[in-house]
Amino acid sequence: MQATDVTTIDRDGDVAIVTIDYPPVNVLSAAVRQGISGALAELSADDAVKAVVLICAGKTFFAGADITEFGKPLAEPTIRQLEEIIEDTPKPVIAAMHGTALGGGFELGLSAHYRVAAASAKMGLPEVKLGLLPGAGGTQRLPRVVGVAKALELMTVGDPVTAEQAASMGLVDQVVDGDLRATAIAFAKSKIGAPLERIRDRSVTVDPAQIAAFREANADRFRNLDAPEAIIKTVEASALPFAEGMDRERDLFRELMAGPQSAALRYVFFAERQAAKAEPLPADAVDRLTAAKDTELALINEGAKLLDEGLAPRALEVDALAVKALGWPSYLGGPLYLADKQGLPTIIKRMRADGIEPSPLIERLAAEGKGFTQA
CATH class of the missing domain: 1.10.1040.50 (N-(1-d-carboxylethyl)-l-norvaline Dehydrogenase; domain 2)
Structure with a gap:
């Protein structure tokens, strides 16, 4: 069923498949965000639906935020608001990732209850290369999965990782060699009735000595750069309650965005x-x-x-x-x-x-x- 210009909803038994098709790379534009939120609202209210697969048509999962929206008022839901909608969906939401899930696209994937990825997929948080930090919860969710040290490395370098590497770090629940859609549906069926896994609910331990050592070890690499230090500060804030850490992330993101x-x-x-x-x-x-x-x-x-x-x-x-x-x-x-x-x-x-x-x-x-x- 064509729900919006960019959103299609199909059914496979008690699993609903929400497909986004927004060429060329499925950026998280306002139309895409609204398409996903509308679909999840409809499916949450449908008792016949027990799980949801979120997948993209074309060559890639969400390739990131819509960079043309940077510095402009955002139409709702924002990516952050959409992440809350996904996390609060009362049925398992499985992100099925292929291509390059980068930046806001990967952050959105981290808000799903589970993630499956094509073996050829790559994912990462490259915002540092634009003088920014991940501004849609990446600085708070990533340490809750991979730990502080690995999160700092991934975000201050900004290079993508393979699906296998992501799986070894716990970022992906299953790597798919064959049909991603069919595997994601089967995975969703296996999670019906299971507790919903929300990364935001996990705890993280931040060791000040570890943070200090990371700063010292990377002093030369970070010299004259604003974003790496801001990323470190947001990761430090991941020890706070999730909402407070998100506030810290938002404030530092805005500072970087406004900076030269x-x-x-x-x-x-x-x-x-x-x-x-x-x-x-x-x-x-x-x-x-x-x-x-x-x-x-x-x-x-x-x-x-x-x-x-x-x-x-x-x-x-x-x-x-x-x-x-x-x-x-x-x-x-x-x-x-x-x-x-x-x-x-x-x-x-x-x-x-x-x-x-x-x-x-x-x-x-x-x-x-x-x-x-x-x-």
């Missing part, structure tokens, strides 16, 4: 993806940027010259190359992005103080009150 580092890293995230769709910069342009890479102002000026000469179509290509190939710190967002943030009049003054003649493009943009990324 996450804005720069999100810019780089989009810049790299846009640049990958365009023609590579000419070899001569790359050589010129490489020759200027050791000096911030020289690199900014050379990037401006390439834009002015038409050798670089947009600032984002210059910034993406600087981050990817020239050793520019991603948390600064790229040289032209940084110049915009400092203000081009300030950049001009700094250049002249260092004996550098600003590119004519810098002069024009400054006079017009514009920047490279707004030109």
Whole structure:
């Protein structure tokens, strides 16, 4: 039965299967969240339904939050509210994961009572790479499953794990080599009448000495970065009652979201993806940027010259190359992005103080009150 544009509900005996189909990667948009919550409300009230499988069509389980919603008012239910709806569903909810269950998608999976995953699936919490922390309960649920040390490692690195690795840590209840949907239905039938497993109800022990040792061991890796320390603080808060830990997570997430580092890293995230769709910069342009890479102002000026000469179509290509190939710190967002943030009049003054003649493009943009990324 087609329940909404993105939600289908089917039955297999006393198991209901809620399928989400929101191409290309089933991000947790407002339509998806509302589709799931509506389906669960209907199925919770249906006495003929004894368990629910939540699965996605297409190439992946929920690939994460809808990044286009970041910084905007969210339509309800939010991911956090949807997680509460899933956890409070009075029948077992089984998340059937395939593809890449990342970020908010994996956090949503952790709110299900059980999880099964295709053997090829990968899952993880990569928010640190955007200068953020998992903001939908990941910092509170993950330590309750894998322990503090492993949770810190997973979230401050941000790389995904395989289904087998996740199962070895207790994050997945069954790894599926064959038909994921059929196996998830069979698994759901085996859990009918069983106690509901809610990760939020588990306890976790936080050892201050262990936290201090982790900080010390990773001091060099975390230098100049805001998100890893915020992740550590939220994991420390997992020792609190669950609701209080969630409040701490929310507050620190908002601080990071409003901060300059996450804005720069999100810019780089989009810049790299846009640049990958365009023609590579000419070899001569790359050589010129490489020759200027050791000096911030020289690199900014050379990037401006390439834009002015038409050798670089947009600032984002210059910034993406600087981050990817020239050793520019991603948390600064790229040289032209940084110049915009400092203000081009300030950049001009700094250049002249260092004996550098600003590119004519810098002069024009400054006079017009514009920047490279707004030109």
